[in-house]
Amino acid sequence: MAEKKLSKKALAKSFRNWYYGHLTCFSQEHMQTFGYLCAMLPLVEELYETKEEQKEALQTYSAFFNTEPQLGTVIVGMTAGLEEAKANGEEIDGEMINGIRAGLMGPVAGIGDSLLVGTLIPILLGVALGMSSGGSPLGAIFYILVYNIVLTLGMRFLYYKGYELGGKAVELIVGEKANAIRESVIMLGTIVIGAVAATWISITTPMVLPGDIALQTGVLDTIFPKILPLAAVMFCYWLMSKKKMAPTTVMLILVGVALVGVLLGFFDPQLSY
Amino acid sequence: MEIQVWQAALFGLFACLASMPGLGGTVFGNYTLGRPLVAGLVVGLIMGDVQTGIYLGAAIQVVYIALVTPGGTVSADVRAISYIGIPLSIVAVHGMGLSPASPEGQAMAVTLGSAVGTLGTVLFYGTATVNLVWQHMGWKALEKGNLKKLYVVDMGLPWISHILCSFIPTFIITKVGVNMVDLMKAYLPMDGIAMKTLFTVGSLLPAVGIAILLKQVxxxxxxxxxxxxxxxxxxxxxxxxxxxxxxxxxxxxxxxxxxxxxxxxxxxxxxxxxxxxxxxxxxxxx
Known part of the structure; x- marks a missing residue:
C-alpha cells in the first residue's frame, strides 16, 4: 500500500476552515470544538476511505477545545501531521492526539493572549491612534491592512510549520529564543502603552486654591505633567491587580469618584448647551 | 440628526460580523471590524461623517485597547460598543453641539460607548446560548455520519443566532436611541451634577482600559x-x-x-x- 500523503488542496481547505470558522459556532460548552471539526474534516475525508473510518477519526476531535485561536493554528497544523501519520499505521491513536491537544491549549492560550491580544494589537492600535489623532482615517486603514496581512501570513506559517515539524513546532513559540523575543516585544508594548496613556487620557481640574493658585497649572503640572491621568491609571491598576476587582466594578467605582469629585468642585467640565 | 433604516440595518450587519463569536472570523471580524477605531471609520462612512467617526472611535478605542477575553469571558462586548455605541455617540455629540475633537465630545462618546458595551455582554451570552442548539444538531449529524452537515452547523446556522442577538438589538437600539439625546437635553442640564459626572466619568474611563492592559503585561x-x-x-x-x-x-x-x-x-x-x-x-x- 502506498503511503498516504495529504494533498495541498486538502491542507489549504483545512487551514481556511480553521482561519475563518474556529469561533463562528461558539458556545460556553464547546468553544472552538466545531471549528476544529471543520478544520479536520477535509483531511479526514482524504485520509480514510469509508464513512465509518472518517466518522471514527473525527470522534477524536469532538473533545472540548479552546485556546487563543490565532496562535493556536500551530496545534491544528500539528494534528494534521499526526492524523496523517496515524492513517499510515504509525503507532499513534486518537487518545494520544487528544493528550497533545489538551496539553498545548493552555500554554498557547496564555502566550497568545499576552503576545497578540495584549501586546501586538495594542502596539498597532497605539500607532494607528497616533496616525488618526486629527480625525484622519489613515490610522484605521493602517491597522486594517497591517493586522490582517501579518495575521493571515502568520497563521498560515504556523499551520504549515505545525504540519511539517510536529512536536518540534512548539519550540517556535515556547523555546528559549522565542521567550527572548516575546519578552522584548512585551517591553515595546509596555512603552507604547505608556505613551498612549499620556497622549489619550485627558483629566484636568479647574479647582482654584486659596491665594488664587490654579491647582492644575500652578501645582500639579509643576510636579509632573499629566500627573492626574497617571494617578488614575495607577489607581485602577491597584484595584484590579491588588484588590482583584473586575473591570466593570472598577468602572462603577470611577462613577463614584467622578460624582464625589464633581460635588467637591474638583471636576467640572464647564459646559453648556 | 436621524438614523435611517438602511443605516441601522448596516450597523446590524456589521454587529453580526464584528462580535466575539462573530461571523467575520476572528482576524477580520472581532480583531479588525470590532475595534472601535476601525468601527469609527465604518460607522463614519455609513453616516457620512468620517472625521467625527474617527475622533469618537479613537477616544473609545483607548478604553478597549486591551479587550482580552480569556477563556471566553467578556466584560464588555465589541459589537455593542462599536456598532451601537459609536453611532449613538455621533448623534449625541452633534445633538448637543459638542465638537468631536474636544475632550468633552470624546468624554461623551466614551461614557456612552462603555455603558452600551457593558449592556452588550447580554448579547454575547445570548449568541453563545443560541449556538448550543446548532451544536446539538452537530452532534446528531456526527453520530449519523452526516459529516458535511458540520459545515452548516459551524458557519451557516450561527447566522440565526446573530440575527437574533446582534442584528435585531443593534437595529432597534440605534434607530430608537436617537430620541434619547433629545430627552437628555430636555431633562439633564449641562451644568447639573448628573451631566458633569457623566463627562467626568468619560474622561476617567480610559484609565481602566490602560490598567487592564498593564495588569496583563x-x-x-x-x-x-x-x-x-x-x-x-x-x-x-x-x-x-x-x-x-x-x-x-x-x-x-x-x-x-x-x-x-x-x-x-x-x-x-x-x-x-x-x-x-x-x-x-x-x-x-x-
Whole structure:
C-alpha cells in the first residue's frame, strides 16, 4: 500500500476552515470544538476511505477545545501531521492526539493572549491612534491592512510549520529564543502603552486654591505633567491587580469618584448647551 | 440628526460580523471590524461623517485597547460598543453641539460607548446560548455520519443566532436611541451634577482600559517602570505615538540582545550542571 500523503488542496481547505470558522459556532460548552471539526474534516475525508473510518477519526476531535485561536493554528497544523501519520499505521491513536491537544491549549492560550491580544494589537492600535489623532482615517486603514496581512501570513506559517515539524513546532513559540523575543516585544508594548496613556487620557481640574493658585497649572503640572491621568491609571491598576476587582466594578467605582469629585468642585467640565 | 433604516440595518450587519463569536472570523471580524477605531471609520462612512467617526472611535478605542477575553469571558462586548455605541455617540455629540475633537465630545462618546458595551455582554451570552442548539444538531449529524452537515452547523446556522442577538438589538437600539439625546437635553442640564459626572466619568474611563492592559503585561513591579518610561516620553518629552514606538523598539532590540547573550552564557553552564545533576530545570515562564 502506498503511503498516504495529504494533498495541498486538502491542507489549504483545512487551514481556511480553521482561519475563518474556529469561533463562528461558539458556545460556553464547546468553544472552538466545531471549528476544529471543520478544520479536520477535509483531511479526514482524504485520509480514510469509508464513512465509518472518517466518522471514527473525527470522534477524536469532538473533545472540548479552546485556546487563543490565532496562535493556536500551530496545534491544528500539528494534528494534521499526526492524523496523517496515524492513517499510515504509525503507532499513534486518537487518545494520544487528544493528550497533545489538551496539553498545548493552555500554554498557547496564555502566550497568545499576552503576545497578540495584549501586546501586538495594542502596539498597532497605539500607532494607528497616533496616525488618526486629527480625525484622519489613515490610522484605521493602517491597522486594517497591517493586522490582517501579518495575521493571515502568520497563521498560515504556523499551520504549515505545525504540519511539517510536529512536536518540534512548539519550540517556535515556547523555546528559549522565542521567550527572548516575546519578552522584548512585551517591553515595546509596555512603552507604547505608556505613551498612549499620556497622549489619550485627558483629566484636568479647574479647582482654584486659596491665594488664587490654579491647582492644575500652578501645582500639579509643576510636579509632573499629566500627573492626574497617571494617578488614575495607577489607581485602577491597584484595584484590579491588588484588590482583584473586575473591570466593570472598577468602572462603577470611577462613577463614584467622578460624582464625589464633581460635588467637591474638583471636576467640572464647564459646559453648556 | 436621524438614523435611517438602511443605516441601522448596516450597523446590524456589521454587529453580526464584528462580535466575539462573530461571523467575520476572528482576524477580520472581532480583531479588525470590532475595534472601535476601525468601527469609527465604518460607522463614519455609513453616516457620512468620517472625521467625527474617527475622533469618537479613537477616544473609545483607548478604553478597549486591551479587550482580552480569556477563556471566553467578556466584560464588555465589541459589537455593542462599536456598532451601537459609536453611532449613538455621533448623534449625541452633534445633538448637543459638542465638537468631536474636544475632550468633552470624546468624554461623551466614551461614557456612552462603555455603558452600551457593558449592556452588550447580554448579547454575547445570548449568541453563545443560541449556538448550543446548532451544536446539538452537530452532534446528531456526527453520530449519523452526516459529516458535511458540520459545515452548516459551524458557519451557516450561527447566522440565526446573530440575527437574533446582534442584528435585531443593534437595529432597534440605534434607530430608537436617537430620541434619547433629545430627552437628555430636555431633562439633564449641562451644568447639573448628573451631566458633569457623566463627562467626568468619560474622561476617567480610559484609565481602566490602560490598567487592564498593564495588569496583563506588568508581572513584576519593575515592569511598571517600563510603562512610566513610555508615559514620560509622551507626557514630558512630547514624543508622539509613532516616535515613542521607535524609541520603544530600540529598547526592545537592546533587551533582546541582552537576553541572547545571557542565553549563550547560560548554555555552557547548563552543560556543566547537566554533567553533575543529570538534568537542568529549564525555567519556562508560562
Amino acid at each position: 506588568a508581572t513584576k513591579p519593575v515592569d511598571l517602570l517600563t510603562f512610566l518610561f513610555g508615559f514620560t516620553l509622551a507626557a514630558c518629552m512630547g514624543l508622539n505615538l509613532i516616535a515613542a514606538s521607535v524609541v520603544g523598539g530600540f529598547f526592545a532590540v537592546i533587551n533582546y540582545r541582552i537576553k541572547l547573550l545571557s542565553m549563550q552564557k547560560a548554555a555552557p553552564a547548563a552543560a556543566l550542571d547537566a554533567g553533575t545533576d543529570g538534568f537542568d530545570d529549564d525555567e519556562e515562564e508560562i
